[in-house]
Structure formats: C-alpha cells, structure tokens
Amino acid sequence: MFGYYLKLALQNLRRNVWVTVLMxxxxxxxxxxxxxxxxLYQAMSGDPISNKSHQLFVVQVDNWGPDNQAxxxxxxxxxxxxxxxxxxALMKARAAKHQTLIYTTYLKARSSPGEKPVGAAVPAxxxxxxxxxxxxxxxxxxxxxxxxxxxxxxxxxxxxxxxKLFAGANSVGKxxxxxDVPYRVVGVLNDWPxxxxxxxxxxxxxxNVDEMFIPFNRAIEAQAPTVSGTSCKDPRRPGWQALLNSExxxxxxxxxxxxxxxxxxxxxxxxxxxxxxxxxxxxxxAHTQVRDVMQWLKYRHAVPGQLGILLLASFGFxxxxxxxxxxxxxxxxxxxxxxxxxxxxxxxSRRAIALQSxxxxxxxxxxxxxxxxxxxxxxxxxxxxxxxxxxxxxxxLDARVVVIEVICAMVATVVAGLYPTWRAAWIEPxxxxxxx
Amino acid sequence: MDxxxxxxxxxxxxxxxxxxxxxxxxxxxxxxxxxxxxIAERLTWSSQSTGIDEANIFFAFAENVDVHPELGAELATxxxxxxxxxxxxxxxxxxxxxxxxxxxxxxxxxxxxxxxGRPQTSYYFGDEHALHTLGLKLIAGRNFSSSEIVDRDAxxxxxxxxxxxxxxxxxxxxxxxxxxxxxxxxxxxxxxxPIIGIVDRLQGPFVDASGYFGSFVENSILSPFxxxxxxxxxxxxxxxxxxxxxxKAVEKTLGSINGARIITVQSMTEVRKTAYRxxxxxxxxxxxxxxxxxxxxxFGMFGLTSYWVAQRxxxxxxxxxxxxTRRAILRQFQxxxxxxxxxxxxxxxxxxxxxxxxxxxxxxxxxxxxxxVAGAAVAxxxxxxxxxxxxxxHAASISPVVALRGAQFRESKR
Numbered sequence: 001m002f003g004y005y006l007k008l009a010l011q012n013l014r015r016n017v018w019v020t021v022l023m024x025x026x027x028x029x030x031x032x033x034x035x036x037x038x039x040l041y042q043a044m045s046g047d048p049i050s051n052k053s054h055q056l057f058v059v060q061v062d063n064w065g066p067d068n069q070a071x072x073x074x075x076x077x078x079x080x081x082x083x084x085x086x087x088x089a090l091m092k093a094r095a096a097k098h099q100t101l102i103y104t105t106y107l108k109a110r111s112s113p114g115e116k117p118v119g120a121a122v123p124a125x126x127x128x129x130x131x132x133x134x135x136x137x138x139x140x141x142x143x144x145x146x147x148x149x150x151x152x153x154x155x156x157x158x159x160x161x162x163x164k165l166f167a168g169a170n171s172v173g174k175x176x177x178x179x180d181v182p183y184r185v186v187g188v189l190n191d192w193p194x195x196x197x198x199x200x201x202x203x204x205x206x207x208n209v210d211e212m213f214i215p216f217n218r219a220i221e222a223q224a225p226t227v228s229g230t231s232c233k234d235p236r237r238p239g240w241q242a243l244l245n246s247e248x249x250x251x252x253x254x255x256x257x258x259x260x261x262x263x264x265x266x267x268x269x270x271x272x273x274x275x276x277x278x279x280x281x282x283x284x285x286a287h288t289q290v291r292d293v294m295q296w297l298k299y300r301h302a303v304p305g306q307l308g309i310l311l312l313a314s315f316g317f318x319x320x321x322x323x324x325x326x327x328x329x330x331x332x333x334x335x336x337x338x339x340x341x342x343x344x345x346x347x348x349s350r351r352a353i354a355l356q357s358x359x360x361x362x363x364x365x366x367x368x369x370x371x372x373x374x375x376x377x378x379x380x381x382x383x384x385x386x387x388x389x390x391x392x393x394x395x396x397l398d399a400r401v402v403v404i405e406v407i408c409a410m411v412a413t414v415v416a417g418l419y420p421t422w423r424a425a426w427i428e429p430x431x432x433x434x435x436x
Numbered sequence: 437m438d439x440x441x442x443x444x445x446x447x448x449x450x451x452x453x454x455x456x457x458x459x460x461x462x463x464x465x466x467x468x469x470x471x472x473x474x475i476a477e478r479l480t481w482s483s484q485s486t487g488i489d490e491a492n493i494f495f496a497f498a499e500n501v502d503v504h505p506e507l508g509a510e511l512a513t514x515x516x517x518x519x520x521x522x523x524x525x526x527x528x529x530x531x532x533x534x535x536x537x538x539x540x541x542x543x544x545x546x547x548x549x550x551x552x553g554r555p556q557t558s559y560y561f562g563d564e565h566a567l568h569t570l571g572l573k574l575i576a577g578r579n580f581s582s583s584e585i586v587d588r589d590a591x592x593x594x595x596x597x598x599x600x601x602x603x604x605x606x607x608x609x610x611x612x613x614x615x616x617x618x619x620x621x622x623x624x625x626x627x628x629x630p631i632i633g634i635v636d637r638l639q640g641p642f643v644d645a646s647g648y649f650g651s652f653v654e655n656s657i658l659s660p661f662x663x664x665x666x667x668x669x670x671x672x673x674x675x676x677x678x679x680x681x682x683x684k685a686v687e688k689t690l691g692s693i694n695g696a697r698i699i700t701v702q703s704m705t706e707v708r709k710t711a712y713r714x715x716x717x718x719x720x721x722x723x724x725x726x727x728x729x730x731x732x733x734x735f736g737m738f739g740l741t742s743y744w745v746a747q748r749x750x751x752x753x754x755x756x757x758x759x760x761t762r763r764a765i766l767r768q769f770q771x772x773x774x775x776x777x778x779x780x781x782x783x784x785x786x787x788x789x790x791x792x793x794x795x796x797x798x799x800x801x802x803x804x805x806x807x808x809v810a811g812a813a814v815a816x817x818x819x820x821x822x823x824x825x826x827x828x829x830h831a832a833s834i835s836p837v838v839a840l841r842g843a844q845f846r847e848s849k850r
Contacts, residue, residue: 019739019742019743022735022736022738022739023739025732025735026732026735026736029728029732030732033724033725033728033729036721037721037725067551067552108499108501113502116501116698117501117698119499119698225590229538234625235593235623235624235625236591236593237593238591238592238593239591240591242591243591304714304718304800305799305800305801306474306478306718306722306799306800307718308798308799309470309474309722309795309799309801310718310721310722310725312795313467313470313471313722313725313726313729314725316463316466316467316729317467317725317728317729317732319463320460320463320464320729320732320733320736321732323456323459323460323736324456324460324732324733324735324736324739326456327453327456327457327460327736327739327740328736328739328740328743330452330453330456331453331739331740331743331744331747332743334743334747335743335746335747383717383721386713386717386720386721
C-alpha cells in the first residue's frame with residue numbers, strides 16, 4: 001500500500017513540476033539559511049566547556065570604589081580584571097579546589113638561535129589551569145606546583161606550534177628560547193576546541209587556541225606586560241614594581257569550585273573585601289561578584305548582538321518559507337479536489353487520502369531538507385571564508401547537531417502539511433461528483 | 437447536505453490562502469525593514485572616514501630580536517632613513533594608528549584630580565611630522581615643533597608640551613568652541629598641558645562598533661611623544677600611486693639598518709579591510725538571507741495566484757463570455773493581490789516597529805526610521821504586483837469558450 005501511495009505522490013508532484021520545485025526551493029532555502037546561522041550562533045554562543053562550566057568561576061572585586069567612573073564600565077560597576085594586589089592575595093588563600101591567575105602577554109619564541117622567532121599572545125597561568133579546563137595533552141603534562149612557585153622557565157605548546165617548531169615530534173624536554181632565556185617544554189597540547197576562549201575575551205575569543213602557556217610567576221618575573229589592556233584609577237607611576245603595587249586592574253582569577261562549596265567561596269571572596277575595608281584600603285562596603293563561565297560570557301557580551309538579530313531573521317525566514325510551502329500544498333490539494341473526490345467515491349477512506357497526502361508532503365519535506373542540508377554546508381563554508389580567522393570557531397561545527405536540526409526542520413515541514421492533508425481528507429465524494 | 441457548502445468552502449479556502457500571503461508579507465516586511473536599518477547602519481559605520489590620507493599611507497613594524505641597541509638612537513636613525521626613501525612624502529613613529537584594533541585610551545579632565553565627567557579619548561603619539569604624514573587638516577592653532585618632542589617608554593610619564601586634539605573632543609570639552617589654548621589633564625592628574633592645535637577628524641585605533649570603544653570614535657589626542665619600545669610602529673605616507681613600491685623599499689631599508697629585526701608592513705587599505713571584516717561579513721550574510729526571503733515570498737505569491745487562476749478557469753471563462761475584457765480580468769487579479777498585500781503590509785508595519793522595539797531592548801540594535809519601513813512596504817507591494825502579473829495575464833488569456841466546456845479544475849497538459 002505504501003508503495004502505491006508513494007507512486008501516487010510522485011505522480012502528483014510530477015504533474016505540477018514547477019509548483020513542486022517552488023515548494024522544495026522554499027523549504028530548502030528556509031532550512032539552509034536558518035541552519036547556517038544557527039550553526040554560527042551555536043558555535044559562538046555555545047558552552048565552551050559544558051561538563052564543567054558550572055564549576056568554573058571568575059572573581060571580581062571592586063577596588064576602585066563607587067565614585068570612580070574611569071575606564072570601561074560594566075552594568076554593576078565592577079572591573080573585568082583584578083589588581084595584582086587582590087589577585088595574588090586571593091590566590092595565596094587557596095580557598096578553592098583548583099585556582100589560577102591569568103593574564104595574556106606577548107612573547108617571541110624560537111627553537112634555535114638565528115631562526116626567525118614566532119610571536120604570539122601567551123597566557124600566563126598556574127598549573128591548575130590545565131586541570132581546571134580539561135586541557136588535552138598530546139605529550140607530557142602541565143608543569144609542577146614547584147615550577148609555579150619558582151616561576152620556572154617552562155612552557156606548554158599547542159599542537160600547531162609544536163608541528164611548526166619541532167615537526168610534530170615529542171618535544172618534551174627540549175628547549176625554546178624566549179628572549180635570552182631557554183624555556184623547557186613540559187607538555188604539548190592536542191587540538192583544543194575551546195570556543196569562546198572565556199579566560200581572556202580580549203584576545204580573539206573566537207579564534208584558535210593559544211600557542212604557548214607559561215607559568216604566571218615566570219611572566220611576572222620577566223616583567224612581561226599584558227596585551228589585554230591595563231586600566232588604572234590613578235595615573236600610573238613608572239616601573240614594573242609600581243604596577244604590581246598599584247590599583248591598576250589587569251589580572252583574572254579563575255577557580256574551580258564544586259556546587260556544594262560555592263556559597264562558602266562567595267563568602268570567602270566577600271570577606272576578603274570586607275577585610276580590605278577594615279584595613280582601610282577600601283573606603284566602601286565590600287562589592288564582589290563570582291560568576292560561572294556562562295554568566296561571565298553573558299555579562300561580557302561575548303556574543304555579538306548582531307548575531308542574535310541574524311538568527312532571529314533566519315528563523316522568521318524559515319517560518320515564512322514553511323507558510324509558503326503550506327500555501328502551495330493547500331492550493332495543490334484544492335487543485336486535486338476532483339481526483340480526490342473521485343477516489344473517495346470509488347471507496348478510498350479518509351484515512352487513505354490523508355496518508356497519501358501526508359506521504360506527498362513528506363517527499364517534499366525530505367527532498368527540501370536534503371537540499372537544505374547541502375545549502376547549510378555551503379553556507380557554513382561561505383561564512384568561514386567571509387569571516388575568516390576571527391571565527392575559526394566554526395571549524396568545530398558538530399555535524400551531528402546539524403543533521404538533527406535538519407531533521408527537526410523536516411518534521412516542521414510535515415507539520416506545515418497537516419492542514420492541507422486535513423482539508424484533503426474532508427473532501428466529500430458525492431458533492432464533487434454532482435458538480436462533475 | 438447543504439448545497440452551499442462547496443462555495444462556502446471555496447471562499448474559506450481562498451481566504452486561508454490569502455491570510456497565508458498576508459502573514460508572509462507582514463513577517464517579510466518586519467524582517468526586511470529591520471535588516472535594511474541594520475545593514476545601512478553597519479555600512480555607514482564601516483565606511484566612515486578615519487580622517488587620514490588612507491590611499492597613500494602604510495605602516496611599518498620593526499621588532500628587535502637579539503640585538504638591543506639604544507632605543508632612542510635606533511628610532512632616530514630609522515626615521516631619518518625612512519624619510520630619505522624615494523617616494524616617501526613623510527613618516528613618523530607612533531604608538532597606534534586608526535583602526536589598528538587596539539591602542540591607548542585615556543580620560544581627559546579639566547581640573548586637577550577631576551573624578552566625574554571625564555570624556556574618553558584615543559591617545560596617539562607623534563612628532564612634528566605626524567600631521568603631514570597622516571594628511572590631517574589643522575583647523576585651528578599650530579603643529580608641534582621639533583623642540584617639543586620627548587622620547588619616552590610606556591612606563592614613564594613625562595610632561596607633554598601641548599596637545600593637538602580632534603574637533604569632536606575639543607567641542608566635547610569646551611562646548612563654546614574656545615578650547616584652543618586651554619589646559620587639559622590627561623596622563624597626570626596634577627600636571628596639565630595646553631591644547632595647541634585642533635584637527636578636523638582623526639578616528640581612534642579601536643574597531644568595536646557597539647559598546648564602550650564605539651562611544652568615543654572621534655575623540656583623539658596627538659601628544660608630542662616618540663615611543664621607545666622594542667617594537668616600533670612607523671606611519672609612512674607615499675607619493676600618490678607609489679604605495680606598493682615604497683612599501684617594499686621601506687621594508688628593505690629598515691632591514692638593512694639592523695638585520696636581526698623582524699620587519700613587517702601593512703597598507704592602510706588592508707588595515708581597514710581587516711578592521712571591518714566581521715562587520716561587513718555579518719551585514720553580507722544578513723543581506724543574503726533577506727534577499728532570499730523576499731524572493732521566496734514573491735515566488736509564493738506567484739505560485740498561489742497561479743493556482744487560483746487554474747482553479748477559477750471556468751468562472752473566468754464565463755465572465756469573459758459575458759463580456760468582461762481581458763484588461764478587466766487582469767485588473768481583478770492584480771487588485772486582489774493589492775488588497776491582500778496592502779493588508780499584509782499594514783500588519784507588517786506594526787510588526788516592524790514592534791520587532792524593532794524588542795530588538796533595541798534585547799540586542800545592540802538601533803531605532804528603525806519611518807522612511808525605511810515605508811520604503812520596504814511599498815517595495816513589497818510592488819513586488820507582489822510583479823509576481824502576480826504573469827498568472828494574471830494567463831488568466832486574462834483564458835478563452836470564453838472554456839465556459840462552454842464545463843468544469844475544468846485542472847489545467848490541460850501543455
């Protein structure tokens with residue numbers, strides 16, 4: 001029976017080829033456009049570390065006071081970064097299971113003297129960073145906490161940089177020269193799809209993963225300045241030590257805290273600020289905030305607003321396309337009123353008519369979704385070209401997700417076809433024969 | 437069974453189709469008008485002038501490796517050699533340049549230790565060659581003199597011997613237009629320096645359109661400093677048409693001064709392209725989606741009208757047989773579409789405004805203007821007329837003989 005219905009459906013679709021083509025084009029264009037932008041949106045607004053994002057927290061402490069309006073403003077008048085004073089004091093307390101300070105600097109490294117060095121933005125972190133963020137190691141491991149304390153010249157490389165400098169071989173134990181200091185390679189990361197790179201949103205958050213990581217204290221000792229901008233309440237005094245002693249903000253503290261301990265951790269941070277007030281350093285009540293990864297991304301407006309508008313437009317588009325297809329299907333059903341009434345008069349049940357109509361709709365849906373999938377693939381490649389490296393995030397587009405979404409869109413098409421199907425099923429046999 | 441049922445149903449069905457089209461037009465209009473607004477805003481933003489002679493300017497970067505000469509002497513040698521390269525009109529060393537993607541920003545005070553109401557500004561370094569190199573128009577005051585230029589690094593804060601500011605910043609600080617000669621506090625809260633010159637326009641180095649950095653695009657200060665750093669940035673202006681060859685020559689010249697350095701060059705045209713790539717890219721994607729949407733809506737109207745024509749063949753035949761002209765039939769279908777499209781557009785105008793208000797509230801969206809909405813509405817109605825023209829003409833060409841042949845719901849195979 002199914003084969004017969006399918007044959008009928010194809011026959012019907014062939015009978016009005018151009019309407020069928022219009023329907024399929026409408027559906028595939030709608031699916032293609034909306035899925036392409038959805039893919040872009042998901043790649044950019046997704047959870048970069050879904051299994052842990054509710055356990056990773058960034059700490060903000062107001063060290064400038066409510067009266068100070070200088071520099072970039074967040075809604076709650078808190079700064080994106082901490083001063084070195086607060087960051088190192090909070091770090092020293094080790095209140096969380098894992099924690100790291102982070103700032104991004106710029107360094108030039110090379111594997112042998114005389115070579116042209118490779119310059120890159122380099123996060124300066126504690127060894128906990130790698131465990132906290134589930135960094136995947138290809139060779140070696142993170143440096144030790146002794147290295148952390150000593151500010152040892154050790155380095156972790158990305159797979160890409162290791163390919164470039166050491167031809168992809170296990171380079172653990174080899175050295176890289178940064179300035180005049182030889183850094184020992186302790187680990188090489190695998191490909192790491194961490195998008196957006198939430199730990200420093202100032203440095204190409206949707207680009208590729210960082211190429212080098214060095215110990216935080218090493219970077220401080222090397223007096224390597226941040227590339228993400230230093231905001232100061234008061235004019236800065238000259239010198240590196242003056243920066244470390246100043247209220248200028250440029251360091252982040254990220255901590256891994258289990259859900260059960262987060263209240264205690266918040267309390268700890270707030271207590272710290274209260275203590276600073278008591279000590280006379282802050283002349284205002286404690287004002288602190290502890291945000292998890294997704295809260296942080298939202299707070300920092302990591303996803304461009306335009307992208308949301310684009311997504312909305314695309315889904316409006318899909319809706320229009322489905323309505324369009326529905327109108328055409330309905331018109332087709334009415335066009336076939338005569339056939340249907342004859343079939344009904346010859347004994348076809350409503351159910352049979354409905355089933356046949358549904359199969360017709362589904363054929364359109366499947367073909368439309370198929371072409372839509374092709375358009376999506378083309379669209380995503382086109383976006384990669386148009387937006388280039390800044391959205392390297394798209395390289396991590398999950399094919400499975402796209403397929404599931406296309407199937408959903410297909411179901412939507414069939415749903416759009418339900419009304420025409422219902423109308424078809426209710427065409428009366430007798431009356432139509434009378435008109436004939 | 438009620439014999440009027442088929443007629444009622446036919447009207448009902450037709451009504452359903454008409455509603456479908458009207459709703460499609462309404463949604464299409466809402467998206468179209470908002471998209472046009474957003475795209476126009478992006479394009480205006482990304483094509484605004486930086487104020488400098490973009491076509492003839494490029495930037496050269498020199499980064500010290502291994503060899504670390506005395507920075508002040510190296511910079512002086514570099515500049516002297518750069519200015520001597522044939523085809524170079526002028527050159528200077530800077531800390532940042534327009535659309536670089538990041539740079540220095542400061543807030544400006546009018547009195548010592550001012551806390552509130554300090555406007556933000558981009559903060560550029562430059563010597564007496566800066567204005568000429570960038571091709572900036574001095575609208576008041578004077579240029580720096582060579583004796584006023586001070587060498588400094590990022591961690592020292594020498595006293596500035598006067599500032600050159602943009603008109604936008606001068607007007608913001610001194611709304612009465614008497615800023616020239618007045619003192620301002622920039623890097624220091626206690627030491628001020630006077631505004632000695634005002635230039636027409638100089639865009640900042642930041643490219644973030646929305647949010648903080650977008651809020652002071654036109655506020656810039658040129659301060660009489662040369663930045664001493666292991667990483668030097670030079671701005672170079674060339675004679676018209678000589679950009680490419682001079683870029684190569686400058687790369688070579690800088691390389692020959694200190695062979696251990698990494699030298700790179702980038703034209704201002706390239707800088708602009710990179711800076712606005714994602715702005716323009718997103719606008720392009722939105723444009724493609726919107727154009728396709730309008731096309732789909734038009735084809736939908738075309739398809740549905742074609743069916744109505746086919747469905748009403750006999751009725752049209754009878755009308756023709758009773759004396760209706762081809763023109764009258766054509767008009768009937770066009771008028772039908774006009775009514776449906778106009779109703780859809782009316783709903784669409786309301787929806788456009790509602791959508792815009794919502795977008796303004798939840799995303800970084802600007803207010804829609806009436807011209808955009810009205811223009812998009814008229815365009816959609818016209819498109820509807822074009823879309824139904826072909827099926828309407830087909831209807832007009834139906835022969836009166838059809839009336840005699842009885843019901844023909846389906847078009848005969850052609």
